[in-house]
Amino acid sequence: MKTVSAVALDDTDRKMIRALQGDGRMTNADLAKTVNLSESACLRRLRALEAAEVISRYTAIINERAVGLPISVFVTVTLSSQAEASLTAFETAVSTVPEVVECYLMTGGSDYLLRLVVRDVDDLERVHSRELTRIPGVTRVSSSVAMRTVVKRGALPV
DSSP states (O other), X not given: OOOOOXXXXXXXXXXXXXXXXXXXXXXXXXXXXXXXXXXXXXHHHHHHHHHTXXXXXXXXXXXXXXXXXXXXXXXXXXXXXXXXXXXXXXXHHHTTOTXXXXXXXXXXXXXXXXXXXXXXXXXXXXXXXXXXXXXTTEEEEEEEEOSOOOOOOSSOOO
């Protein structure tokens, strides 16, 4: 993932971002009305936000339970080495595991924090034993199953 610098946003940019975070399928005409701009000015600003990678992509938010993946599992992973080559090898390997929906390089006692989505405990065991523990350099894997999601925001506080 490449590094993107913070972009100076004015109040209109922030209004546009908040509106699109609530409805990413909003038409340009509706967005323009929402933020009090002409359609052409709104589209210019929108394209500038996209070019600056403030808006990196548009996506649908899928209900995990509805598609048969009701269990979220948080996994900490410790590697045998923190050399750049080891980190890169792990990141390349873990990015091929479809059940890994998030992966963070961490400070502290573990090297990575992953979030997996799985069908059931058998599915978790399969991912653990056939995928994660077989990645070269992995020395420790520890899993915690989420009992309930308390806060899950899709929108950033801009």
